[in-house]
Amino acid sequence: MIPPRFDVTPEQIDRVVAVFYAAVRRHEVLGPVFGRHVADWPAHESRIAAFWRNAILYERSYDGNPMRVHMAAGDVRAEHFDPWLMLFDATLIRTLPQPTARAWSALAHRIGAGLRMGVRDLRDDRAAPPILR
Numbered sequence: 001m002i003p004p005r006f007d008v009t010p011e012q013i014d015r016v017v018a019v020f021y022a023a024v025r026r027h028e029v030l031g032p033v034f035g036r037h038v039a040d041w042p043a044h045e046s047r048i049a050a051f052w053r054n055a056i057l058y059e060r061s062y063d064g065n066p067m068r069v070h071m072a073a074g075d076v077r078a079e080h081f082d083p084w085l086m087l088f089d090a091t092l093i094r095t096l097p098q099p100t101a102r103a104w105s106a107l108a109h110r111i112g113a114g115l116r117m118g119v120r121d122l123r124d125d126r127a128a129p130p131i132l133r
Contacts, residue, residue, distance in 0.1 A: 002058040006103035010053055012096060016104075017049045020091040029083055037073055055107065066111075067118050078120040081112045 021041065024030050038044045050062040070076045088108050092101035 004057045005107065006056065006100055008056055008096070008100050008104065010049075010057065010059075012100070013052045013056065014045075014049050016091055016095050017045050017052065019095055020088055021045055021048075023087050023091060024084075027083065027087060030080060030087070033073075033075055033080060036075065055111070056104070067115060070115055070119055076119055078116045081116040081119075085109060085112050 021034075021044070024034055025041075047062070047064065050059070051064065051066065053059040054062040085108060089101075089105050092104050092108075095101075096104065
């Protein structure tokens, strides 16, 4: 059995996901984007909690492709990831012990950077030189 990336329980993961998506639904930019794509919030939250349990606890409860989902949405932009990460970090700080919040934040920022790059690369003009920052 692979040890978890850091100390967090499945219940804490569920709580973070619930608190975070409550904040997303109220957010002036992210709320409408998510609202166009999520019809069943409990099912969405369950799926995202499974994603995080897989990423952190190495459970095999998630079988999706986050990059494909974000690309298929069509209206997810690179600039959406900064407020997403800001809300996620605020949720982690409010919900978890500091060492766990820091570790999860670092993982979320790595994942977010990859998704942001994928979204930017797909949406930007392919003839333009790449943005290397």
